[in-house]
Amino acid sequence: MNHLRLRRPSTRTLLYLGAALLALQAAFPFLWMVSTSFKPPAEVFAQPPSFIPQDPTWDNFHRLFTATGFLVYFKNSLIVSGLAVLLTMVVSAAGAYSLTRYRYLGREKIAGLILCTYMFAPIMVVIPFFILVKKAGIENTHFALVLAFTSFCLPFTLWLMRAFFATIPLELEEAALVDGAGRLRALIYVVLPLALPGVIATSIFTFILAWNDYIFTRILITSDELKTLPVGVQDLFHSALIDWGLIMAAGMMITIPALLFFLLIRGWGAGGVKG
Amino acid sequence: MTGLSYPEPKPEKPSGARPRPESNPAGASAPRRGWIPATTPERHQQLWGLLTIAPALFLILALTLYPVAYSLWLSLLEKHSFFPQERFIGLENYFYLWKDEEFWTSLWLGTVYSIWTIFFQIVLGVAAALILNETFVGRGLVRAIVLFPYMIPTIVAVILWKWLLNDTYGVVNYWLLAFGIMRDPISWLGADHIMLSVIVMSVWQFFPFVLLSILARLQTIPPELYEAAKVDGASAVRRFIHVTLPQIRGILFVVILLRSIWMFTKFDTVWLMGEGAGAGRFIRTLPVYAYMRTLTYYQAGLGAALAVIMFAILVVCTVVYFRMFREEADIG
Numbered sequence: 001m002n003h004l005r006l007r008r009p010s011t012r013t014l015l016y017l018g019a020a021l022l023a024l025q026a027a028f029p030f031l032w033m034v035s036t037s038f039k040p041p042a043e044v045f046a047q048p049p050s051f052i053p054q055d056p057t058w059d060n061f062h063r064l065f066t067a068t069g070f071l072v073y074f075k076n077s078l079i080v081s082g083l084a085v086l087l088t089m090v091v092s093a094a095g096a097y098s099l100t101r102y103r104y105l106g107r108e109k110i111a112g113l114i115l116c117t118y119m120f121a122p123i124m125v126v127i128p129f130f131i132l133v134k135k136a137g138i139e140n141t142h143f144a145l146v147l148a149f150t151s152f153c154l155p156f157t158l159w160l161m162r163a164f165f166a167t168i169p170l171e172l173e174e175a176a177l178v179d180g181a182g183r184l185r186a187l188i189y190v191v192l193p194l195a196l197p198g199v200i201a202t203s204i205f206t207f208i209l210a211w212n213d214y215i216f217t218r219i220l221i222t223s224d225e226l227k228t229l230p231v232g233v234q235d236l237f238h239s240a241l242i243d244w245g246l247i248m249a250a251g252m253m254i255t256i257p258a259l260l261f262f263l264l265i266r267g268w269g270a271g272g273v274k275g
Numbered sequence: 276m277t278g279l280s281y282p283e284p285k286p287e288k289p290s291g292a293r294p295r296p297e298s299n300p301a302g303a304s305a306p307r308r309g310w311i312p313a314t315t316p317e318r319h320q321q322l323w324g325l326l327t328i329a330p331a332l333f334l335i336l337a338l339t340l341y342p343v344a345y346s347l348w349l350s351l352l353e354k355h356s357f358f359p360q361e362r363f364i365g366l367e368n369y370f371y372l373w374k375d376e377e378f379w380t381s382l383w384l385g386t387v388y389s390i391w392t393i394f395f396q397i398v399l400g401v402a403a404a405l406i407l408n409e410t411f412v413g414r415g416l417v418r419a420i421v422l423f424p425y426m427i428p429t430i431v432a433v434i435l436w437k438w439l440l441n442d443t444y445g446v447v448n449y450w451l452l453a454f455g456i457m458r459d460p461i462s463w464l465g466a467d468h469i470m471l472s473v474i475v476m477s478v479w480q481f482f483p484f485v486l487l488s489i490l491a492r493l494q495t496i497p498p499e500l501y502e503a504a505k506v507d508g509a510s511a512v513r514r515f516i517h518v519t520l521p522q523i524r525g526i527l528f529v530v531i532l533l534r535s536i537w538m539f540t541k542f543d544t545v546w547l548m549g550e551g552a553g554a555g556r557f558i559r560t561l562p563v564y565a566y567m568r569t570l571t572y573y574q575a576g577l578g579a580a581l582a583v584i585m586f587a588i589l590v591v592c593t594v595v596y597f598r599m600f601r602e603e604a605d606i607g
Contacts, residue, residue, distance in 0.1 A: 019407045023417045025479065026424055029435040032446065036438065045444050048453070095331035102324030103317075110328060117339045119589075121540030123562040124582045125339055127569050129357070151338035158331055173362065183323075189354035212428035214543040230430040237434075237551055244438055251431045258426055 009192045030255070034216075037061070037248040044245045060249040071198060072225055073232030080142050080228055081210040084149035088157050088206045089199065091150065096161035097187060101170075111162070118155035125152075130219050140222045148220065150212040157202040164198030165191060204261050211258050229254045303428075343586070349579035356573040368580035377564065378581070385560035388474060388545065395478040396534055397527075400485025405515075407486070408493045418490075425483035436476045440464060466554040473548045473558050480544065485530055493519070493524040494585040510578045528600055535596075536589060542566060561585055 036044060038056040064070045077221045099111055129148065130139075138144045168191055175185040192199060214230045221227055227235075236243070350368055354361040370376045407418055439447050440463035451457040463472045496519070504514045506569060542562040549555030549563065559567070561581065569578030 015406060015411055018402075019417050020415070021410060022403055022406065023420045026421045026483075029439060030423060030427075032439065033431075033435055037380075047444070047447055049444070049449060091330045091334060094327045098324050098327035102320050102327070104321040107324065107328075110332060114331065114335050117335055119536060120339055121342060121542075121562075123540050123542045123565060124346070124586055125342050127565065127575065127578045127582050128342035128349055129338070130569070131349060131575055132345060132356070134357075135359075147334070147338055151334045154331055154334055167407050198497035198571055208426065214429055214547070216470065217371065229286075229426050234430055234547065234550075243374055244441075244444075246437065251434050255427050255431050258428060259423075 025130040033248045033251050033255075036244060037252050039245055041243075041245055060245040061253075063243075064246055064249045064253070068236060068246070068250075069224060069232055070229075070253070072231045073081070073227050074253070076142070076226060076232075077211060080145050080149070081207050083142070083146045084153070084210040085206045087150045087202045088153050089203060092154060092157040092161045092202060093187070093192065093199075095154075095158045096165045097191070099158075099162045102167040103175075111159075114155050115159055118153075122152070126215055126219055129216075133220060139220060140226060142226060144220050145216060145228075148216045149206065149213065152210055152216075153206045157206060160202055160205070161195065163197050164195040168194045207261050208258055211254075211261075231236060279517045294552060346579040346582050349576060350583045352579075354574045355574045356569055356575040356578075361576075364576070368576050369584075371577065372580060372584070374397055377559075381561045381564035384470070384558060385539060385562070387470065388541075388558065388560050389535065391474045391529065391532050392477045392481070393540050395474070396482040396485050396538075397531060399478065400530075401489050401523075401527075403482070403486045404489035404493055405519075407490055421486060422483045424480050425487075429480070429543045431528050432476065432480050433544065436472070436479075436548070437464065440472055464548075464554060466557050469549065469554045469557050473545055476548065477538070477541070481534070485534065488526055488530045489523055497523045504546075533594060534591065535592070539589060540585060562567050 032051075035051060035053055037060050038053045038058075039050075039057060040057050043050060045052060099107060125143075126148075133139045133144050157227055172194070173186045173190050176190050177183070181189070212230065213228070214234070217228045217231045218234075221231065224232075224235075229250075233247070233254060236247055236250060337393065351363060351365060353363045353364045355365070356476045403421065407414065407421070410422050439445055442448060442460050442462045442464070446464070447463065448457075448460040452460060461468060463469070500518050500522075501514060504518050509517065541560070545558055545560050546563050562585065565578050565581035565585065568574050568581060
């Protein structure tokens with residue numbers, strides 16, 4: 001795989017230097033956040049800054065959990081992301097099954113149309129969406145949020161699932177059908193297990209998108225007890241004096257679940273995350 | 276060192292799909308192979324096919340396409356964002372925007388922001404992909420770490436950078452002063468530097484997407500091509516221009532298109548950086564302006580008109596882009 005064939009040691013050194021810089025630029029801001037979140041208030045503002053907390057404390061986390069609505073936001077984020085994953089899974093599995101297993105008029109047109117909507121950016125959809133949601137009387141509900149995330153993920157997840165379904169030999173399914181299983185049973189016991197990487201990639205993609213979303217939640221949710229993490233944490237900024245230790249602790253807590261999910265990806269579909 | 280396996284990212288063309296039966300011209304009337312069960316009557320196929328795609332189609336139609344179409348109508352109305360009254364005013368919103376200085380400023384700022392962020396994302400992304408395509412100790416780990424900025428929520432990226440760039444306590448100013456590069460601390464989120472700051476931060480956040488896409492393609496280039504070039508005595512630079520570049524043209528075409536669409540319509544990063552910074556109006560790009568018209572001034576009609584204009588600009592640019600690079604479009 002040694003494409004550029006690095007012969008001179010200086011080129012080799014440059015390569016390692018480049019790689020180190022790449023790792024550092026990505027990791028440093030995060031490490032700095034971790035460091036700040038464990039510092040007591042006085043040390044947060046110390047000059048020169050200390051890179052390893054001299055006097056590490058859980059105080060910021062303690063205040064985050066007790067003095068702010070963080071746990072409520074966390075719960076909301078979990079509920080909304082979880083439901084979005086579930087709904088997206090069911091709808092895109094059914095759709096992918098349809099696109100790979102049935103023959104009907106306009107099938108490819110439908111598939112193309114759905115993919116096209118992948119081009120729509122949130123800001124173009126969210127303004128009319130907001131007005132329509134108000135007209136339907138479901139503004140300020142998690143339901144509206146789950147619908148928004150699902151429809152937003154669908155173009156990508158449907159195509160991903162379709163690609164995975166298409167690789168599963170139909171003979172296996174036929175065998176199940178011959179043995180007397182219904183189509184639904186064949187789907188659940190034969191197709192889905194074989195398409196497991198696709199199922200996982202789809203769920204992770206949807207989860208991260210829902211977990212990270214800011215704009216839909218900002219616009220569709222108005223009451224504090226329904227807010228998800230990104231919007232809830234942004235509102236911590238509104239206090240007169242910014243409590244950086246607290247904010248950094250919150251930042252860490254939002255990042256961890258997204259990172260855990262990301263580690264699960266191990267390559268599947270990571271490139272499709274929209275942003 | 277297991278590392279991540281980098282698949283072909285598939286935003287537009289799932290690569291795992293095997294050729295669909297349609298692409299086989301033979302046997303148009305006979306029951307085609309690959310359909311189960313092959314004996315099911317046509318009508319049955321139609322019914323179940325449509326029934327199973329219906330939920331997905333309904334959601335897309337009702338929650339994406341209908342809202343986008345509705346915004347065309349909404350842009351012709353004078354409508355308060357929270358009250359139900361609305362009044363048809365024709366193209367008045369567009370006439371208003373034509374004479375609105377803030378609109379032109381936001382268009383300009385949005386263009387500046389998009390061009391610089393796209394340019395640096397592509398350059399850095401390709402360079403980083405070339406580095407990570409080499410073999411070295413710890414490659415798997417570095418490949419995993421570099422994706423981090425792209426995976427975290429935007430709000431986290433923003434608070435990280437606001438803290439790094441804080442004018443009094445930020446570590447960036449501390450270093451610049453400590454190393455004697457600057458005499459006085461710089462107000463990174465002030466009027467003069469906020470555009471630079473948001474561009475740097477956006478490049479940091481989004482270039483991993485380019486890296487991921489290009490690296491996936493680099494891994495599929497047959498090594499023989501490089502061997503042949505080396506036998507001919509081509510230097511590393513020439514090998515990049517004559518071997519690598521032609522190979523990544525197709526994916527580069529798609530990546531530049533996607534990134535351009537997403538940067539031009541980028542809302543959350545820009546809005547969150549500008550909000551509370553005092554100098555927010557110096558990075559009030561088109562998407563931010565559309566949001567503000569709708570939710571700060573409650574003029575939903577004007578907000579929708581801005582969204583429609585944004586959409587129109589994107590469509591025109593996409594068409595021009597495809598015309599200019601027709602060749603790459605075919606490869607991609």
